[in-house]
Amino acid sequence: MLALGRLRDRVIARVGAEVVVDPAEAGRYARDDGALGPFPPGLVVRPRERAQVLELVRLCREEAVPLSPRGAGTGTVGACLADHGGVVLDLAGLGAIVDIDARSLLAEVEPGVITGDFQAAVEAMGLFYPPDPASLKKCSLGGNVATNAGGPRACKYGVTGAFVLGLDVVTGAGEAMTVGHRSIKGVTGYDLTHLLVGSEGTLAVTTGATLRLLPRPAAAFTLLASFADEAAASDAVLRCLHAGLRPAALELADRTCAKVLVESGSLAVQVPAESGALLWIEVDGDAAGLDASLRAAAERCREAGALAVEIAGDAATRDALWSVRRALSHTLRDRWPRKISEDVAVPIGKLPELCAAARAIGERFAVDTASFGHAGDGNLHVNFLYDPASAPDVEARVDAAVAELFAVTVALGGTLSGEHGIGLAKRPYLPLEQDASVRALQLALKRAWDPAGILNPGKIFP
């Protein structure tokens, strides 16, 4: 506390009072979009210029105060929370789209730019930035970089990291540096860029990014297929992938989700009442190839026993379908008092087994489950839904169910997290997947970037 008070004074003296956020606002930094917290920070700073970030990191280093960088706070694993106390570095003030280079198909951005705003800006120029986390209207590009955020379109285009060519960062040692390149390819030295992407603010603070762009696809269609159960839907996913279709998105929703959506009447197309699983398939590209892709995708769904296949060609219906999909997490949260959302990923051939395991684990521990997500990548959001007041042992049962899900995922050759990261929430489970030598090596790398251990201490590693 003494150190924090002194740090605050030094920040005001060296950087300026305008970067210190009013303590009355600090409450909104105590949580993210997940279940952890509250962890009220001791001090929140919101720089407006890149050079201020450098000063702030150096001051934290000198005062040995922990610093947690924060984008828009839409993460779910607590990676941006100040659980050790200390400083939250809110990067929302660095919100400039510095340059969009249509000729070289790249852009320079600051970390606080809202992902959806950036997409709109490049699309207005006939360009395309594919990464589309569900929170894209609120989340920031810097946060996407810190978590290597995914989203439905990762199925065809890859996750955020696939679009990050280079980064401007401030290391935990208080050095500003530029890593990566502006060319598409580059093997000059180690790939520091992709070591930083997904490192959850534990190695360096992002102050700028060079992002790769694509030309905007000429057209897109969305297909919504309904199935009797998840087994049939995941069979359709594998048939599409094995047939070499490269849909922009291939998203599955299980029985619980299908029931909630059918009951809500929110789906923009007609769905049979008995639907036990849904599949969103988006195809995009040249108008010429699209018809064939769409027909092929529909055919694969029918082979897998689809109850119905509806095609949304007009923009309004497509938008409506995707809005429902993006809102699914919040729709579930509105129906159950508590929701624990995991994001395990398995080799795609194991998707049916993962779907079945998620359901079986819920039944075994008597916890409602709802699974949905990026089936084309083998990445499923398995949600455990409950009312903490419903039974004295419910929290213990949920904890056991989560642990069982992770154990099954690893046994299937999968990983704890496909896109949310580890943060605080999954930290205790890391040893299930990574042995002591791999963990020790990562901590050694962290010491190289952040010798004093001030950046997000204790995150990721148990």
Add this chain to the structure above:
Amino acid sequence: MLALGRLRDRVIARVGAEVVVDPAEAGRYARDDGALGPFPPGLVVRPRERAQVLELVRLCREEAVPLSPRGAGTGTVGACLADHGGVVLDLAGLGAIVDIDARSLLAEVEPGVITGDFQAAVEAMGLFYPPDPASLKKCSLGGNVATNAGGPRACKYGVTGAFVLGLDVVTGAGEAMTVGHRSIKGVTGYDLTHLLVGSEGTLAVTTGATLRLLPRPAAAFTLLASFADEAAASDAVLRCLHAGLRPAALELADRTCAKVLVESGSLAVQVPAESGALLWIEVDGDAAGLDASLRAAAERCREAGALAVEIAGDAATRDALWSVRRALSHTLRDRWPRKISEDVAVPIGKLPELCAAARAIGERFAVDTASFGHAGDGNLHVNFLYDPASAPDVEARVDAAVAELFAVTVALGGTLSGEHGIGLAKRPYLPLEQDASVRALQLALKRAWDPAGILNPGKIFP
């Protein structure tokens, strides 16, 4: 030398005499496919089992002897050469394709598998491994991982790293570990996999890799377009990219190359005698979309002023066209006594400037140049061609031309190496692109992986 003799005895005692390569063979380890060397190694070991790699690294560490891992030796920057003396670790003996999982679209391989053999094996199962370095009939998957090898198809599919999901490695500290995941997505901890990919054997030795596969494209066509000069050809490249075409490959050859090829009569299709630049465009995918892509690509070439556009639909003509392209490097080497081949990459919008600069630098320093390569990625092989006996100052002029090429590349926002790496050959130029802090950080990361500095000491960093 004393340490090497003792190491040899210990290798025989602990691992077995059969892993020690006959000194009479050592000569073929003194060079790679580049201009550097000879650096005859003190000892060459060729393990046959993964566990032997672990033992060998540990012995080198105990004896403080440098170890240079080597794939098939087709690199061009000297990264696998024992310039510090010591041991060459030939990984050709670990040559098993352990598993091809068609359902999950992935494979487990050992590092010594020849890339072309692996492609043939997966294609026989209806699958596809896109990375296609020019040396694919000789190079190894482990070497491709070490250099993050590219190739023509990187234009659509990405370089080797885009297909590496996980690695089994032995660190310089003598620890065996598995990093990465078998799922398509994964953000559990740091991305160690892609820190290792392209690290040129300086951090760890690869003993196994989990590779991502795709279904084999239904069809492919190759188009060869000829232009009056490189400016028109690179204009066509940009028109294709800006139109959103995603050709599998988009390869340019400049006036020198075009002249050599037209004179040799080796091109499988008709090319106007006055051609001053050539463009290979390959489109692949669904038969339905292909026609449209092909027409669009041809149209973009004509807009850029193509002299002729020839389409190769049959497999024999396509193979012939690509053989000529793949042989281009050797074709040039046969015509000039000495060839220095660079592989600079620039933001794609700067491709015309790079082509022009390469020609101007050759003229300025009176050195023949030939440029060709992966134009769709902004990655050009600029070759300096000369006869060392032609003039006393020719080597000095070539050195100056190379330095000038790098300076211009960096000024255009580009990078020293798009796919060959830095190794020994480009080590002196690294400071042109990366400042002292970025270099120091990489050396700190190396110490985390290889505390005693035994793995490929002195490579990459000046």
